[in-house]
Amino acid sequence: MEKLRLVLYGVGAIGSRIAEFLLEKEGVEIVGTIDVAREKVGKDLGDVLALGRRLGVAVSDDPDAVFSKVKADVVVHTTTSFLKQAYPQIAKVVEHGVNVVSTCEELSYPLDLELAKKLNALAEKHGVTVLGTGINPGFLMDTLIIAFTGVCQKVEAIKMVRVINAAKRRASFQKKIGVGLTVDEFNKKIEKKVITAHVGLEQSISMTASALGWKLDKIEVETKAVEAKSGQVAGLKQLARGIRRGKETITLNLQAYVGAEEEYDAITIEGVPSIHGKISPGVHGDLATVAIVVNSIPKVINAEPGLVTMKDLPVPSAALEDMRTYVKK
Template identity: 40%
Template sequence: MSTLDKIPVMLYGFGFIGRMLARALLKLKQYDIVGVIDINPKIVGHDIGDILGTGKTGVIVSNNPEKVIRNSKPRVILHATTSFLNQVFPQIKTAIEHGANIISSCETLAYPWYRYPELAKELDKLAKKHEVTVLSAGVNPGFIFDTLPLIISGSCLFVKRIKVIRKINALKRRLSFQRKIGLGIPAYMFDKLLNEGKITGHVGYAESAMIIAKTLGFKLSKIVEKQEPIIFNNKVIGIKGYAAGYSGKRKRIYLEFIASANLKDQDIVVLECENYKIRWVSGGTPGDQATISVMLSFIPTILKSESGLKTVADFIPFRTPVYS
């Protein structure tokens, strides 16, 4: 394959996920990394190969997104900066206005109509105007809590209820993840730091619930989200949180995430159908690897998608009929 046939890809954000994406992309003949954006002064101006330890690539980290996008003309931007759409909105907007398709790991962009309806509307309008596709996906939201149960719903006649539980051993995860869930802080500080947004825990419970509800036609009257610390010897050793989606008093969707020290990795997906129950259990799905795999896997799909702001549900072939 000549360089001309390669799909030009830009990385927006060169933290842990961005670097994993770069490592994978460098192994693939079909993609060309044409630009990398980050604001970290320690890496701006450096060749990404030096940062990754793979040898010079000629791609230099820049903190000037407009310039890089204009000059390198990426067809796809893999975006991995932060979890909150209000913070990343200007980044996504710049990318769209320069005609790039976007796959982002931003959790609240997975179903942005829930927390940021105005921004969602604007993004959709912009994406259509500039004829690009914007999608957020990763391990969660984007896979374990939504895509996978929705696919399994294809085998489940008349879905009544969906429950997903994801358990991970927090000690095996990278430091920034451990910080995000407050691992090791004194127990009394947890609520304060969570309320102040200094720790976030898992972000995107309700987004996954909304993706499921919209696809299955569940009319939810409310979604309850909650996160609490798991405590041992007055220290936070993990986090447990959930979203529960209700139709009236009936709990129809329950999504639980537990990350704790020395917990065994496991994902559990349970669908209650009309006359039977389907239960799938995994021995664990590595979070970061799955996130970059999902992001990379969606590239061909968004390149041929109609334009606009999409969710993973737009690409799931099953529309299981449900009793309303």
């Protein structure tokens, strides 16, 4: 079997790390790279990654040109958090008959049902599969919780807390949680959506509720700045609540700020049996996102055509060997 042929759509912070990880792996080759960043377009991917060697793949800002030149099995898409922006990019890839694994948070469990239906129909028509995944959304606050409930007879309430020291995270992450702003600037930028905060809490709650067959009354998300002693914003705290039959049933508590002393991920299921699990220190978001994206590639290639979510795919697992080992078709 030939190596899996992969196109990177987005070579920012995460796309670059995915590229570096892929270069270490057997059975897969990067055959194309798409990005619009002016300083990257036209450059060899090896130069963009500062590898000190050429890879013979130039960054292009023209997806049609890339897909008319190369036949790819899968695209790793890492350009945006928002489905409306991702949709035309992913639709184009799908129309070229290529599977997609994306870090677009809103794609992890699309709440825009019209776009989701359109994308699903397009993917089915072209015989390819589209998945949105990542550490969160994609794993910690949804897939892992859902897996925990697999050993429960009853589930009354779910609580998850994730605490991240943002000092250890990439610049684009620090930017979206407002590090360095004043509280006033933070509030204005959040309100005007100039900074996004963490995107995906509603998607995680919705995916979990759907897996459990729960219909929620509503989901509420609250975002507050965390102020450092200097008066600057160190990051944020976000609380998302899924309300069912008038009762807070799924609570996701995300805290990401510079100086967070204890990093951890803790899941509590109140039910029969009740379960409490704490991952300490918490899972490193960037390393884990790179991993889950790459590990999901064979599962997406093996899946039935359409738009899928993490709860529709087999249990997540590492693809440690030659990537072709895991591909069934």
